[in-house]
Each structure stands twice: as structure tokens, then as C-alpha cells.
Amino acid sequence: MTTETATDVFEAHRPVLLGVAYRMLGRVADAEDVVQEAWLRWTGTPRDDVREPRGYLVRITTRLAIDRLRQIKARGETYVGPWLPEPYVTDFGDTVPDTAERAVLADSVSLAVLVVLESLSPLERAVFVLREAFAFPYADIAAMLDRGEPAVRQLAGR
Template sequence: MREGLECPVPDRAVRVVSAGAVQTPRRQQLPFGSLQFKGTGQFGLDTARRVGWDGAVTTDTVTDVFEEHRPVLTGVAYRMLGRIADAEDVVQEAWLRWSSASREDVREPRAFLVRITTRLAVDRLRQLQSRREAYVGPWLPEPLVTDFGPAVPDTAEQAVLADSVSVAVLVVLESLSPLERAVFVLREAFGFPYGEIATTLDRTEAAVRQLAGRARRHVEERKPRYDVDPAQRRDLTERFLAAAAGGDIEELLALLAPDVRLVGDSGGKSKAPLRIIESQDKVGRFLMAVAHVPPSGMEIRFLELNGGPALLVLLDGKPDSVFQIDIRDGVIQCVYVVRNPDKLVSLDVEEPS
């Protein structure tokens, strides 16, 4: 099998303006999973449950049926679009169509709703692609709080779900066509049969199999091969923060791979590097420079985003930036920094109790 890229490179045109710095605070000891988030409850992500519904869908049950399927629809839309707001818009539009549709002949609500949502997401993605080509700097997906909890008790299944919303995978999916992406998401993340996907996309099953094969090969060729052990990622994240915030350049460099990359996403709306920074020395010195003098009112919290540990930087209680790492062979291979304020609005946090 061909080795994946060391770090996925967003396929985006870069318009160069003066690059700024992302500042990091001094380390605070906070346990993982200690946060509760406002505004995230309606954006549940549950691809494990296969919702069934017995009996006819009536006026009295139409809302209940939709809400039962909302997590699945949300999961499809987010993986298709990489933005929470766009996914929520698509799911809301699906609700409007569902609530006004004739449901007398609907025998499988899940298939009906997934079909509506997927087609809406494909249309939305086509609209967004032209805008993203003009995006200032690299594009990264919007950070998503992932806590599968009791809904997905199996750890192996949790690992599969976490991988399907990882930053590395979502960046690679950006290089697929809308139809390829839809087929890949429905097949690989949700396990939908080819026949059902064909009906959803109004294509023949043979065409869907071709799309699936092409998408799978593309993802396998470009997807980096990272270590996914949660404990190791958590440990390296904590050491990464301690070294940067503590000014320990030797320790920080020891944590970074020789060919490490730092990818920053600000959309031109805040200070961040607008080109990908490459090499152990350049990434290390950049991180040391931005962590040198943390401003007052800054704090840091650990949480799980896109299936892995992340650092949420708050300034005066408001989300300022998100740092996340990918590792391979025990060292950091890629550092992701999201500072676009439009992509941080869902991370409205409450103080841990």
C-alpha cells in the first residue's frame, strides 16, 4: 500500500498577506472531558445507530421521526461540508421538505431523509467550492466536538467514527468531487449498501461502484498514516503545550518530526500563517515566537475535537484558536491551527464544575 502524505495539504489557492502569530497561554492542568458546551446539543453526531420506524408516518409522528434521524442526517451533512453552520442549514432544509412532503407512500423514512439530505449537501458543496477556491490561506474543517459516549459503547467502532471526522480525512475529502464525496461518506462512514446509495444519488449501482472505487483509491493515496492511540496523542498534546508555553525549545523540537508541517486557517480574519510552515526548525521557532508573551485574559482547555485531543485557547472567555496535532512514530507530524472566528462560534464553553 502506498504511503500517505506526511500531512494533508489543503487544495486551496493562497493569497499572501502579512502573516501574524498565534499566541499560546501558559499550561493549566485540566482533565480531559471536563467541559460542557453550549449550543452543541442540537448537533449530535451518531452514525452508529440504524434508526428504524414501525408504522405509518402521520402528522402526529412526523417530528418524532425526523428527530430520531437527525444525528444521522447531521453526520452526513458535516462530513460532506466540513462546516457546522452549513450542515445545520442543510438539515433544516431537509426538515422543511420532509414536513411539507406527502408521506403516504414513505415506507423507509431513513432512506427518504438521507436521500433529501445528501442531495441538498451535494448542491451546497458545489456552491461552496467556488468560494473556497478564493479562501485566504489554507482551508481546514470547522472543529467539531466529538463525544460518542453511551451511544457508541464499542471502542473499535468509536475509532472508525473518529477517523471519519478527523481533520486529516476531511482535508483529503475536499479534493473529491461532490458525487465522489457523497458516495465515500455514505459507504465508508455509514456502511450504506451500493443499491441504496444509487437510489439516493439517482445513479446506477454500477456507476456508484465506480465512484466508490475512485474515491477510495484517491483517499488511500492521499490520507496520511498517523498513529491513533488516544493515550499517546493525549500525552504528546500535553507535552507539546508544556514545551511551547514553558519556552523549552529543545523539548519542543524533540517532539516534532523532521518534516513536520503547521497548517493555519484564519480565512484572513485573524492573525495566522497564510502559508504552510514546513520543517522541524521553522515550526518549532514559530511556535516558540507566538507563545513567548501570552496576553492577559488567556487560558487554555483540553477537549476532544474531530475524534482526538485538542487545545482550545480562550481570550477573555471567548474562543480564540484551536490547536490539534497528528502523530506518527511517536512524534508530531502535523500541527493544525484554526483561528477563523467563523469556525469557532460553536465552541461556546461553560466553566467546568
């Protein structure tokens, strides 16, 4: 029997959740808000109903980020000047990644990728981030977004 609390489980996945939210939204404050909302939903969910906490939490975070993107668009928020994502420093904890890991991290959060993400719809952005940055299979992404796998593949192709 495990003695892991809801907080322990959530905190273990927080870096991934922040990564998903940040890569989708491009702003640290928005990403943190989305992760906080995911926490509130997580605490209100009976743990017996959740077989895979990581998948469940990524699903919630992705949907909340999509909602946030739609709200931003609906409010007509605009940014004066060229859009650049807010820098976000990843905390590696006690481990320091080797050179290869640093290169992969640099690629996954590169400025160019974030600028390209800005041109995608919220669903296209979610598929891209989940597939390219976090290597989720199309079937898992389809389940997270309540879409069919062919539709997810089509979104990825765009």
C-alpha cells in the same frame, strides 16, 4: 398503529443527517442549514409516500449537501490558508460509547479524511461518505443519487 409524529421521526434521524451533511461539507453551520432544509422538505412530504424514512431523509440531505457544494464552488468561495474542517462534537445522548466505538468514530471523522474529502467532487464525496462512514450498500447509494450502481461503484473507485 404508531403515534410517531413527523417531528419524532425526523429527530430520531437528525444525528445521522447532521453526520452526513457535516462529513460532506466540513462546516457545522452549512451542515445545520442543510438539515434544516431537509426538515422543511420532510414536513411537506406526505408520510404515506415514504416507506423508509431514514433512507428518504439521508437521500434528501445528501442531495442538498451536493447542491450546497456546487453553490460554494460556483460562487468561487475561497478560504485563505490551509483548509481545515470545523470541529464537530457528537452528542452521544445518554450512552457513552466504549473504546472500540470511540476509535471507529475517531476514524470516521478524522482530520485527514476530511482534508481528503475536500479534493473530491460533490458526487464522489457523497459516495465516499455514504459508503465509508455510514456503510450504505452501493444499490442504496445509487438510488439516493439517481445513478446506476456501476456508476456509483466507479465514483467510489476514484
